Amino acid sequence: MSDLLDRLRERGWRLTAQRRVVAEVLNGDHVHYTADEVHAHASARLPEIARATVYNTLSELVAIGEVIEVSTDGRAKRYDPNVRHSHQHLVCSRCGTIRDVHPQGDPLSALPEDERYGFTISDATVTYRGICPNCAS
Amino acid sequence: MSDLLDRLRERGWRLTAQRRVVAEVLNGDHVHYTADEVHAHASARLPEIARATVYNTLSELVAIGEVIEVSTDGRAKRYDPNVRHSHQHLVCSRCGTIRDVHPQGDPLSALPEDERYGFTISDATVTYRGICPNCAS
DNA sequence: TCCTACATTGGACTTTGTCTAAGTCAAGAT
DNA sequence: ATCTTGACTTAGACAAAGTCCAATGTAGGA
Ligand SMILES: [Mn+2]
Ligand SMILES: [Mn+2]
Ligand SMILES: [Zn+2]
Ligand SMILES: [Zn+2]
Numbered sequence: 316m317s318d319l320l321d322r323l324r325e326r327g328w329r330l331t332a333q334r335r336v337v338a339e340v341l342n343g344d345h346v347h348y349t350a351d352e353v354h355a356h357a358s359a360r361l362p363e364i365a366r367a368t369v370y371n372t373l374s375e376l377v378a379i380g381e382v383i384e385v386s387t388d389g390r391a392k393r394y395d396p397n398v399r400h401s402h403q404h405l406v407c408s409r410c411g412t413i414r415d416v417h418p419q420g421d422p423l424s425a426l427p428e429d430e431r432y433g434f435t436i437s438d439a440t441v442t443y444r445g446i447c448p449n450c451a452s
Numbered sequence: 453m454s455d456l457l458d459r460l461r462e463r464g465w466r467l468t469a470q471r472r473v474v475a476e477v478l479n480g481d482h483v484h485y486t487a488d489e490v491h492a493h494a495s496a497r498l499p500e501i502a503r504a505t506v507y508n509t510l511s512e513l514v515a516i517g518e519v520i521e522v523s524t525d526g527r528a529k530r531y532d533p534n535v536r537h538s539h540q541h542l543v544c545s546r547c548g549t550i551r552d553v554h555p556q557g558d559p560l561s562a563l564p565e566d567e568r569y570g571f572t573i574s575d576a577t578v579t580y581r582g583i584c585p586n587c588a589s
Numbered sequence: 590t591c592c593t594a595c596a597t598t599g600g601a602c603t604t605t606g607t608c609t610a611a612g613t614c615a616a617g618a619t
Numbered sequence: 620a621t622c623t624t625g626a627c628t629t630a631g632a633c634a635a636a637g638t639c640c641a642a643t644g645t646a647g648g649a
Contacts, residue, residue: 384526386525386526388523389521389523389529391526392526405563405567405568405569405571405573407571408574414567414569414571416563416567417564417567418559418562418563418567419562419563419564420562422555422559422562422578422580425555425556425557425559426542426553426555426556427554427555427556430542430553430554430555431553432542432551432584432585433584433588434544434551434580434582434583434584434585435582435583435588436542436580436581436582437545437581437582437583438580438581438582439578439579439580439581440578440579440581441559441576441577441578442577442579443559443560443563443571443573443575443576444573444574444575445571445572445573446571446572446574447569447570447571448569448570448571451570
């Protein structure tokens with residue numbers, strides 16, 4: 316569970332107070348915050364941080380590959396610091412809770428050649444949906 | 453390739469001029485329009501149709517299961533009249549073109565029991581991403 | 590310490606979608 | 620054929636999520 320902040324320091328990323336708190340918010344397992352949630356958490360530590368800065372920082376983290384953008388529904392995108400192991404997501408249809416999952420096998424190999432339409436395919440993302448134990452009870 | 457309009461008539465759906473043109477727009481293979489695109493196409497036939505009516509109609513079509521809502525990116529949702537055969541999507545990362553695909557096997561069986569976190573899983577959607585032949589050349 | 594290229598800010602703006610109150614109409618009943 | 624009525628449509632206000640910009644601030648190298 317290498318810390319996002321550590322990874323950024325190693326890269327020699329220009330480190331401002333704002334970028335630091337954003338990186339600190341994006342830490343832990345199964346973390347999938349929206350930009351607004353990141354802003355809310357960051358504001359607790361650095362009240363004057365601007366919404367635009369959170370968006371800027373998240374976009375840059377995604378661009379350099381240190382954070383993944385996840386859109387599980389048609390709502391706000393979520394930001395995921397778990398880039399170490401490629402993974403997929405399991406989402407509760409009711410409350411929106413998200414868990415990281417690691418399905419076996421390669422979904423890409425399940426797609427027949429005659430259905431590739433000449434595309435150069437680079438990636439397959441899988442989203443599992445269901446009801447979490449909390450919402451079921 | 454049963455026509456969406458036919459399916460709606462069979463259901464005894466209240467048929468207005470507005471609903472008719474929306475259903476006519478959502479016809480064909482690999483059709484995945486955004487609400488705005490549906491509105492644009494519908495306006496060509498019925499200029500006074502309101503944006504809200506398009507949204508209302510699409511929501512109802514989704515609710516009764518005659519159209520599927522697809523969100524491949526974090527942008528606008530897309531509406532898909534192909535509900536006959538369950539399918540997945542192949543998306544061009546550059547131009548956004550979408551093709552229907554039918555991968556082999558059940559992605560659900562690839563998810564180990566110990567990674568289900570007590571969820572009752574009902575569905576798995578797969579999105580393949582790559583560059584289409586048009587964008588590659 | 591100074592400089593400056595890069596980061597931050599607040600607010601306007603855009604895109605996508607929802608909501609409501611008032612007007613219209615499809616289709617069953619007479 | 621006309622009436623009736625609940626369902627449908629409309630315009631525009633509103634909301635959520637995200638982008639853009641010109642002015643201002645600052646991290647980090649010289
Ligand atoms: Mn994740
Ligand atoms: Mn489709
Ligand atoms: Zn839940
Ligand atoms: Zn393309």
